[in-house]
Amino acid sequence: MATPAEQLPPGWAAEWLTWNATETATGRTQWEPPAPQGGVAPYADNAPTGSPPPAHHHAKRRQYAAGQTQAYYGGGGEAILDPGYLAGQADSTWGSAALYAWQTHAAPGVAQPQYYAPTTEPEYINQPGYGQQQPATYGQPVDNLANQFGGMGIAGQKGFQLYTTNLLTSPPDPRDLQIPPPEIRLPPNSCISPSPTANSDPSYQRCTLNAIPTASSLLGKAKIPLALILTPYRSLKEGDEPVPVITDTVIARCRRCRTYINPYVQFIDGGNRWRCCMCNMTNEVPQLFDWDQVRNQPGDRWARAELNHSVVEFVAPTEYMVRPPQPAVYIFLIDVSNTAVQSGMVATATRTIKENLDRIPDEDGRTKVAIICFDTSLYFFSLPQGTTEASMLVVSDIDDVFLPKPNDLLVNLAEARESMENLLDKIGNMFQENSIIGSALGPALQAGFKLMSPIGGKIMVLSSSLPSAGAGGLLQAAVPFYKTFAIECSRAQVSVDMFLFSSAYQDVATLACLPHYTSGQTYYYPAFNAGRAEDAIKFAHEFGEVLAMPIMLEAVMRVRASRGLRMSSFHGNFFVRSTDLLAMPAVPLDQSYAIEIQIEETINTPFVVFQTAVLHTTCYGERRIRVVTMALPTTSSLSEVFASADQVAIATFFANKAVERSLTHKLEDARDLVQKSLIDILIAYKTSMTSGGAGASAQLAISENLKMLPVLTLGLLKNVGVRQSTQIPPDLRAYAQALLTSLPSQLLIPYLYPTFYSLHNMPPEAGEIGEHGVILPPPLPLTSERLERHGLYLIEDGQTMFLWVGRDAVPQLVADVFDLPSYDALRGGKTTLRKIREMRRGPYYPHLYIVKEDGEPPLRLWALSALIQDRADVLPSYQQFISTLKEKVSST
Known part of the structure; x- marks a missing residue:
């Protein structure tokens, strides 16, 4: 049998020997690989993306008449169109869309949904049979928890009530997507804490099933995939509870499976020992566990955060480090070819960097930055100490990339602040007359890598054309450079973000490999032109938010689960370093991951x-471990399996599987896989949960908690990333697929099933502050049957917003919203309206298009394509889709 050192990845043996000596001295018997060179770290800091406006009391809102001939009435003052904060679902999980509300005085107030914000970070340890993942559960109110303790028995007791619905007679109701997933009902005494945050909120971690089958055969009967959806570093909004940070470096872990102590362990032997909830191993309680180091006196064990919160963050002691925490490093690779300069990208990018220098995380004053420009040559900038002027060094030999100077290229941001600002002011003028067409992106990446590889950090690429010169040129097919380079980056703790701007083909599919394997993100701005204010504003906002985002550096993630469960496959932006260890050089906020789970034994x-x-x-230079813990009941009842299914988590998993299948097979295979998976669930439900009575043939049955899954699946099949069409540009499809595999559920669900609001006849209370935040108008089903000729509607999917204006819109409505005299004076197309705000997490700033009912046909068709319940080209309507499903289920 191989020794632990022999099982380590190449190059880790020496590190393991150092670690092993430490562990042996402390009496530990289990080994785990050390952090990769450079340590490990995802970021758990809060990334505020703007505070909501203060709440106001509002005068009565105007109600626009049902026809042009009716009187237009309302209160005094100017009505405005205001995208207010959409507080989201009543259960404190995810927000939804932008709310447009007009009112006579002040903008709608904004109330933030409440989230439990646990903090935890995983450590790397490869323990066969125990490295597993966790599902997410809600933080339950105290009264629910009391019910849980009192009413829930062991597996098989009546915990989940199954209600059947007939899809043929129950059209989709968008409000059902705001309902929380089925409640997690744990057995009594399973948790040692009465805290409502003892189980994880779905915004951090959720499972496709909130009751786990006791056997794989039972899971096979249900045909529902078993998977975790993780967003361990979700952003915190105002009002969110911060993740508790445990600073005393007392970390209790199971000797065998390395699980961190949590609210689901048991204390035995008078509290001197604890039994692991994963593997049942008995462990000693650390001596300082009950000691308050701040006050230097005995502490209250039951007040410790790790026993009361599902998400916590430990400040790691030195044994969790291979080297001291490294500073944050940002290298900007800016395309300065003729295309990039003429589009205004270079000027917009440099101005945005300069304006956001204060927002780049640098609390400890150690952050380092560098700028490298490129066309078919490389342009380095030396910023020596003691001067405010930069000198440019040109490297035209791109076949053998080298750094023209050993130092002063990567500088301390605080110390070189004035030099950096001066350089950013001048770059636009330096290349203003550049006539070179071509891109040496590959050599530029190699140069950035050479500059930062001793430390690690983030490379931000801004590219406006297809790479054409040197390594990584994409003028020929099947270039392996980017995937190989991505793996090198992952080893050196280097993450890459791609900002792509080309008006021509740029091969987004290939370039997105770099963010995919290095835990970065891809952002795409097709046909970018800074001369259009909307384009410049969108890019500047998103780029600025990314710059301001706290990043977690040198991170590794592992998911553990109870005996009998195994993590079988992983989806998302990372590199799988060993069987279940995910390497993430720099983890961005609000990035999602999906992990499939197998039941290996009863x-x-x-x-x-x-x-x-x-x-x-x-x-900010601190080594931490973020830990997210989730407990779910087990069941031997098939009805409980169906009743516990989380349709949002399942749809998120389907999106990841579809993209994976499209990359390894064909797009048609991806669509077939998703549709077959849905049909299998429907057949399993019909076979097991419905009787074969006289009315059985007249229905398409599914459990009530899954009734939106068919329309979410249809939305996925109609999404640009998967849709059957020869008209979709490859770059747009590749970008959509990048979104499908990285967006958290809060952003992904509206991307699959857009939000549709009627704005001309909202209820008077819309925009007011209610018990669960801003009161929204009722969302409409996604069908053009709801469009009225005198109406105004908002359709949005988180990436794009459409404001649909009916041809008979009341003139005063047009005047209030657009400050124009009539519908005829209104121009369709991309625009910006005042008081537009983003309501969801993440940096995205959706484009807004005004769509006139009789306006440009391409724009109208694009907006109408978001109404996924309608038929479009060869794509079926929802009713046709349901009829097809029924035929396939009935024929089985």
Whole structure:
């Protein structure tokens, strides 16, 4: 049998020997690989993306008449169109869309949904049979928790009520997407804490099933995939509870499976020992566990955060480090070819960097930055100390990239602030007359890598054309450079973000490999032209938000689960370093991951636990471990399996599987896989949960909690990333696929099933502050049947917003919203309206298009394509889709 050192990845043996000596001295018997060179760290800091406006009391809103001939009435003052904060679902999970409300005085107030914000980060440890993932559960109110303790027995007791619905007679109701997933009902005494935050909120971690089948055969009967959807570093909005940070470096872990102590362990032997909830191993309680180091006196064990919160963050002691925490490093690779300069990208990018220098995380004053420009040559900038002027060094030999100077290229941001501002002011003028057409992106990446590889960090690429010169040129097919380079970056703790701007083909599919394998993100701005204010504003906003985002550096993530469960496959932006260890050089906020789970042996426990751990360095130089713990009951009842299914998590998983299949097979295979998966669930439900009575043939049955899954699946099949069409440009499809595999559920669900609001006849209370935040107008089903000729409507999917104006819109409505005298004076197309705000997490700033009912046909068709319940080209309507499903289910 191989020794632990022999099982490590190449090059880690020496590190393991150092670690092993430490572990042996402390009496530990289990080994785990050390952090990769450079340590590990995802970022867990809060990334405020703007505070909501203060709440106001509003005068009565105007109600526009049902026809042009009716009187237009309302209160005094100017009515405005205001995208207010959309507070989202009543259960404190995810927000939804932008709310447009007009009112006579002040903008609608904004109330933030409440989220439990646990903090935890995983560490890397490869323990066969125990490295597993955790599902997400809600933070339950105290009264729910009391009910849980009192009413829920062991597996099989009546916890989940199954209600059947007939899809043929129950059209989709968008409000059902705001309902929380089925409640997690744990057995009594499974949790040692009465805290409502003892189980993880779905915004951090959720499972496709909130009751885990005790056997794989039972899971096979249900045909529902078992998977975790993780967003361990979701952003915190105003009002969110911060993730508790445990600073005393007392970290209790199971000796065998390395699980972190959590609210689901048991204390035994008078509290001197604890039993692991994963593997049942008995462990000693650390001596300082009950000691308050701040006050230097005995502490209250039951007040410790790790026993009361599902998400916590430990400040890691030195044994969790291979080297001291490294500073945050940002290298900007800016395309300065003729195309990039003429589009205004260079001027917009440099101005945005300059305006956001204060927002780049640098609390400890250690952050380093560098700028490298490129066309078919490389342009380095030396910023020596003691001067405010930069000198440019040109490297035209791109076949053998070298750094023209050993130092002063990568500089301390605080110390070289004035020099950096001066350089950013001048870059636009330096290349204003550049006539060179071509891109040496590959050599530029190699140069950036050479500059930062000793430390690690983030490379931000801004590219306006297809790479054509040197390594990584994409003028020929099947270039392996980017995938190979991405793996090198992952090893050196280097992450890459891509900002792509080309008006011609840019091969987004190939370039997106770099962010995919290095835990970065891809942003795409087709046909970018800074001469259009809307284009410049969108890019500047998103780029600025990314610059301001706290990043977690040198991160590794592992998911553990109770005995009998195994993580089988992983989806998302990372590199799988070993069987279940995910390497993420720099983790961005609000990036999502999906992990499939296999049931390997019969589960005999009344509940199971999943625990995600992320070992990382914060961008402020502190080594931490974020831990997210989730407990779910087990069941041997097929009806409980169906009743516990989370349709949002399943749809998120389907999106990841579809993209994976499209890359390994064909797009048609991806669509077939998704549709077959849905049909299998419907057949399983019909076979097991419905009787074969006289009315059975007249229905398409599914459990009530899954009734939106068919329309979400249809939305996925009609999404640009998967849709059957020869008209979709490859770059747009590739970008959509990047979104499908990285967006958290809060952003992904509206991307699949856009939000549709009627704005001309909203209820009077719309925009007011209610019990659960801003009161929204009722969302409409996505069908053009709801469009009225005198109406005004908002359709948005988080990436694009359409404001649909009916041809008979009341003139005063047009005047209030657009400050124009009539519908005829209104121009369709891309625009910006005042008081537009983003309501969801993430940096995205959707483009807004005004769509006139009798306006440009391409724009009208694009907007109408978001109404996915309608038929479009060869794509079926929802009713046709349901009829097809019924035929396939009935023929089985």
